[in-house]
Amino acid sequence: MLKQQNPANFVHKNWQQQLAEAYNTIEDLCDFLNLSVTDLPVSVSASKRFALRVPRGFAACMEKGNPHDPLLRQVLPIEDELQFSQGFSDDPVGDLPASTQAGVIHKYHGRVLLINTGSCAINCRYCFRRNFPYADLQLSKQKQTAAIDYIKRDTSISEVIFSGGDPLLLSDSRLSQIFEQLDGIAHLKRIRIHSRLPIVLPARITDEFIALLTRSSKHIVMVTHCNHANELSADTIRASLALKKHEITLFNQAVLLKGVNDNAKILCELSETLFAQGIIPYYLHLLDKATGTGHFEVSKNEALALMQDIQALLPGYLVPKLVEEIAGTLSKQAIFTY
Numbered sequence: 167m168l169k170q171q172n173p174a175n176f177v178h179k180n181w182q183q184q185l186a187e188a189y190n191t192i193e194d195l196c197d198f199l200n201l202s203v204t205d206l207p208v209s210v211s212a213s214k215r216f217a218l219r220v221p222r223g224f225a226a227c228m229e230k231g232n233p234h235d236p237l238l239r240q241v242l243p244i245e246d247e248l249q250f251s252q253g254f255s256d257d258p259v260g261d262l263p264a265s266t267q268a269g270v271i272h273k274y275h276g277r278v279l280l281i282n283t284g285s286c287a288i289n290c291r292y293c294f295r296r297n298f299p300y301a302d303l304q305l306s307k308q309k310q311t312a313a314i315d316y317i318k319r320d321t322s323i324s325e326v327i328f329s330g331g332d333p334l335l336l337s338d339s340r341l342s343q344i345f346e347q348l349d350g351i352a353h354l355k356r357i358r359i360h361s362r363l364p365i366v367l368p369a370r371i372t373d374e375f376i377a378l379l380t381r382s383s384k385h386i387v388m389v390t391h392c393n394h395a396n397e398l399s400a401d402t403i404r405a406s407l408a409l410k411k412h413e414i415t416l417f418n419q420a421v422l423l424k425g426v427n428d429n430a431k432i433l434c435e436l437s438e439t440l441f442a443q444g445i446i447p448y449y450l451h452l453l454d455k456a457t458g459t460g461h462f463e464v465s466k467n468e469a470l471a472l473m474q475d476i477q478a479l480l481p482g483y484l485v486p487k488l489v490e491e492i493a494g495t496l497s498k499q500a501i502f503t504y
């Protein structure tokens with residue numbers, strides 16, 4: 167059964183309005199879910215370190231009255247975040263040393279990340295961005311010129327990846343301007359967009375946005391970020407199918423999260439539901455060890471056992487690749503099951 171993500175009063179609101187109306191207090195979100203704040207291990211001081219932000223459409227996919235809802239767990243600031251965990255740090259993936267040129271992170275062969283914005287439509291508690299000064303890396307107009315020059319100069323770069331923050335928070339006009347500049351670079355083959363918006367704010371996928379993608383002569387790849395089948399709805403289906411219809415390749419990355427999706431049945435359902443709406447499972451990431459996220463950790467051994475379970479249940483093309491990011495390496499590190 168697919169839930170209608172948007173309550174009736176949201177159907178006519180555009181994505182900017184929906185973004186502006188996202189929940190930003192623990193109380194409002196709990197009220198909506200018929201949960202009592204005093205019964206939950208919520209932490210106001212955790213929400214001061216990293217604010218609560220949840221689009222209403224995403225909240226509408228949660229089960230009311232369930233304090234253990236897997237979508238709620240991804241966004242609710244709780245006391246566990248204040249606990250110290252051995253081996254967790256503020257820059258676990260080594261992005262700070264890699265950001266040699268403002269706005270560009272060039273760690274892997276042939277691919278550069280373009281950091282366009284530091285903000286997101288949703289604040290995921292497990293995210294490494296929570297402690298990271300992405301605001302300092304925002305792509306101002308001057309930095310944008312420098313970033314484009316960097317890509318032009320290095321002919322080994324075949325793919326530009328819009329990352330962030332969430333690049334789809336940029337306006338269509340800003341995106342279209344960058345796309346036009348990239349279009350002029352002959353050695354670029356692909357433009358990839360890493361975004362959680364097709365899942366958490368599917369209204370962002372407008373006809374105008376799709377038109378700007380299809381004006382590009384480059385192959386466009388969209389990598390969504392969805393961790394649980396409950397995040398998918400009639401609205402995300404509409405957004406994905408609109409992109410697919412225009413030959414945009416769709417992949418998904420998920421993070422393996424304790425209490426959210428650390429279960430073979432849930433992971434199978436995620437793969438099946440993504441595929442049903444045209445999205446191929448790509449990566450399943452081990453958690454990046456960012457300060458304040460220790461309670462989400464699934465050990466490598468547990469992860470490997472889960473992979474064996476799902477491999478026994480799914481066709482090969484629905485099994486995501488289990489990876490971890492290790493600072494200083496030349497690619498994501500695949501973790502193999504034998």
Ligand SMILES: *Cc1c(COP(=O)(O)O)cnc(C)c1O
Nearest residue numbers: 271272273274277278279327498
């Ligand atoms: C994840 C990542 C990429 C993309 O890697 P793929 O394996 O091609 O998906 C590129 N650059 C950086 C810095 C990354 O973290």
Ligand code: SF4
Nearest residue numbers: 286289290293295362
């Ligand atoms: S970067 Fe992705 S995972 Fe992190 S808060 Fe933004 S949407 Fe969530």
